[in-house]
Amino acid sequence: MFLDMFSPETFAAQFATTLPPEMTDNEEKLQLAGQIMSDAIMEILPEIEAAMLKSVVKHFTLEELQAMYDFYSTDLGASIMRKSSVYFVDAMADINPRVLEVSTNAKPEILAILQVE
Numbered sequence: 001m002f003l004d005m006f007s008p009e010t011f012a013a014q015f016a017t018t019l020p021p022e023m024t025d026n027e028e029k030l031q032l033a034g035q036i037m038s039d040a041i042m043e044i045l046p047e048i049e050a051a052m053l054k055s056v057v058k059h060f061t062l063e064e065l066q067a068m069y070d071f072y073s074t075d076l077g078a079s080i081m082r083k084s085s086v087y088f089v090d091a092m093a094d095i096n097p098r099v100l101e102v103s104t105n106a107k108p109e110i111l112a113i114l115q116v117e
Helices: 002-006 008-018 027-043 045-059 062-072 075-114
Strands: none
Touching (some): 002 008, 008 027, 008 075, 027 045
16 A cells, blocks of 8 residues: 555656656556566655654654555555545646746745844
8 A cells, every 4th residue: 555655656657747748658668667666665665654654653643644554554544545645746747837837936035034133
């Protein structure tokens, strides 16, 4: 379930939603790119797991973690987990240009507020 987020298929789907269409019209190349990215991530998986563990204990109670485990262990939860990263990338691909524009416009004001006097 957790490793599904880093599968070749998940990365291929992410590439398909974020790269220009001319780069993603060859399914075989898309799958190869997904495999390469998955292999790269697998090399640092222990580091990813350590960072996630450090963060999860900071933000969730044991009861919440058990509830998440129980849910994601079901067929429905596993299905949602598999789709979540692709869904997020797909949604962000549509809105990212606007988010970048808004954040760029807000940056001077934010820097002025946070500047050390």
